Amino acid sequence: MADIMKAPRGTRDILPGESERWELLNNVAQEIFGRYGYSRIVTPTFELTDVFQRAIGQESEIVQKQMYTFQDKGGRSLTLRPEGTASVVRAYVEHNLGASGPLPVKLYYGGQMFRYERPQAGRYREFWQLGVEVLGSDDPTLDAEVISMLNEFYETLGLKGLVTLINSMGCPECRPAYIKLLSDFLDSAEGLCPECEGRRKTNPLRIFDCKQPGCHETLKDAPKISDNLCESCERHFGSVKELLADAGVQTEHDEMLVRGFDYYQRTTFEVQSGNLGAQNAIGGGGRYDGLVEQYGGPPTPAIGFAVGCERILLALGDNIKGEVAGLDVFIVVIDHTMRKDAFRIARTLRAAGISCDMDFTGRSVKSQMKQANKRAAKSVLFLGPDEFEQGKIKLRNMESGDETEVSTDSLAGAVKGMLV
Ligand SMILES: [Zn+2]
Ligand SMILES: [Zn+2]
Known part of the structure; x- marks a missing residue:
């Protein structure tokens, strides 16, 4: 491997x-x-x-x-x-x-x-x-x-x-006059770290940036820019x-x-x-x-x-919570020959502004339901061959558990109605 x-x-x-x-x-x-x-x-x-x-x-x-x-x-x-x-x-x-x-x-x-x-x-x-x-x-x-x-x-x-x-x-x-004042102070200062010893000549102002306690302590007595x-x-x-x-x-x-x-x-x-x-x-x-x-x-x-x-x-x-936004709908495909119908339904719902997803791996209904729960789906559509032939799909409200049969022609409206 x-x-x-x-x-x-x-x-x-x-x-x-x-x-x-x-x-x-x-x-x-x-x-x-x-x-x-x-x-x-x-x-x-x-x-x-x-x-x-x-x-x-x-x-x-x-x-x-x-x-x-x-x-x-x-x-x-x-x-x-x-x-x-x-x-x-x-x-x-x-x-x-x-x-x-x-x-x-x-x-x-x-x-x-x-x-x-x-x-x-x-x-x-x-x-x-x-x-x-x-x-x-x-x-x-x-x-x-x-x-x-x-x-x-x-x-x-x-x-x-x-x-x-x-x-x-x-x-x-x-600033130049202040730098001069600071340099004069630093000339007689002790306890600076090696790095600040170098800065003393090149850029004394930068010593204020040093995190070493010794340097910090030394600078407490230094002249301050805001006084100058x-x-x-x-x-x-x-x-x-x-x-x-x-x-x-x-x-x-x-x-x-x-x-x-x-x-x-x-x-x-x-x-x-x-x-x-x-x-x-x-x-x-x-x-x-x-x-x-x-x-x-x-x-x-x-x-x-x-x-x-x-x-x-x-x-x-x-x-600040990092919650993954829940889906509006998860489409459970009961008969896997119907995945292309699910694909079409998903497109219709998404075009209506409804977030939805479906199974792509041929899982059992039970594990598709698990997936829907994991995705915090607010509702589930059960896509079964018999109802679908009659132009109907079962819609379940995942919060209340209520189920209704909705017409495939007015799917988006029905889902939206349930989400309110
Ligand atoms: Zn100025
Ligand atoms: Zn230092």
């Missing part, structure tokens, strides 16, 4: 039972994002490697360790996307989306991302993200709208006990907080929140769920006002977020 093959480490199959939860998540996203005026964008699963290097930054853990990069047969360096923003910005610039309509342009996406990481609960090497990107405005109202929409998304799904951490990462105006904002960033951050409070969104200013991508500026945020333990971030994002220019586009302020679907489903637990 041939070996049974398994999906690669860090990937998984989403099977019926789970896929319904999945679809629900995507439908809620589509409904809510649509209500806020977003349109869907679909970008390729892989891009030229430079697309990600440019946005995420050479120093980042993603670029250094986690990307699935390969050379194609034409000798190009390609990378499976590790996140969504870079591709959306690349597409925005390539198709000049900013010129074709009023700003801001509101886009959302959903799809697989790929990162070579150590697999753990709710974390996979191929994982699904939903995200939005809004390009063309730096107004704090937009930041507040994006963050409150994210909260509405979680609330609609039934997630409770959420906290949105929020911070400002400053802008090219105020320029007047305009200060005002922007103040407005965002005020608008969010006004919208009833629970936020907490976390002055240590500095998200790991180079492109973030000003508002940055992360939503945490109390249900997930240490790995409790279920989504986050921020403003990336300089990124479009890095891709050769015009100066275009922008903001976005991404949420990890696996982590949301994990946090939701049983709050």
